[in-house]
Amino acid sequence: MDAVIIAAGYGSRLAALSPSKPLTPVCGVPMIEIGIRQAMAAGVTRVVVATGHRAEEVEAFLAGLAQRLAVAIEAVRVPDWSKPNGYSVMAGASFCAGDYLLMMADHLFERELLVGLLATGSKTHDVTLAIDRHVTNPLVDPNDATWVKTDAQGRITAIGKTIAPYDAVDCGAFLATPRLADAIAEAIAGGKPGSLSDGMQGLANRGRAATHEIEGAWWMDVDDPRAHALAEELAPLHLGTALAQH
DSSP: OEEEEEEOSOOGGGTTTOSOSTTOEETTEEHHHHHHHHHHHTTOOEEEEEEBTBHHHHHHHHHHHHHHHTOEEEEEEOSOTTSOTHHHHHHHHTTOSSOEEEEETTEEEOHHHHHHHHTTOSSSOSEEEEEESOTTOTTSOTTTOOEEEEOTTSOEEEEESSOSSOSEEEEEEEEEOHHHHHHHHHHHHTTOOOOHHHHHHHHHHTTOEEEEEOTTOOEEEOOSHHHHHHHHHHHHHHOHHHHHTO
16 A cells, blocks of 8 residues: 655744754654654555655655665655645655555554554545544644535535534545546646645545544644644654654
């Protein structure tokens, strides 16, 4: 199984702590390394990282990490990383022949969350999104979260930062098929900006976007200094192995 990790953005809200969001350490370990270690622990054998802001530094780190972990890591540079994140998804997916685990570089995940997501398979849908039904989770920033509305079968009917009503929050981990990148491209061709959510909504409109409920598994979006301080406190309780092996 391949993984695609989106690591191209600027990360302005973490800039006071680190010039590169993917290389921002949590408990001494860069977030991009934590993500790759957790993906490997869930069964991933090859990682594609979409780079952009400070790409040279990130790519140099990844080259050394690939040697340390003995895992295949390929970097694909997004030409204009200021564009919406769907462009990074399309760039990374172009390096994958089949299904892949899609992750955000600034999200931390318990191994069990990723294992459960990968076990869902993709026979009857084109993408499966890990969702948290605990919409008042104190670790979630309501002003930055991507919200999800689902139907009785757990399929996504709406997704975005400003939708209402909603019944779950997007955790930032996906089991994707090649059709996700196709859906983003179709959304752009139809006049949408090209975000990942644009592609997800297109698949949702066709009943092809499923969900995986994480049922209490731990995750965090580390997007600002407050979240980073919480991650420093909580990550050792949930990501002990990934941190200890550094």
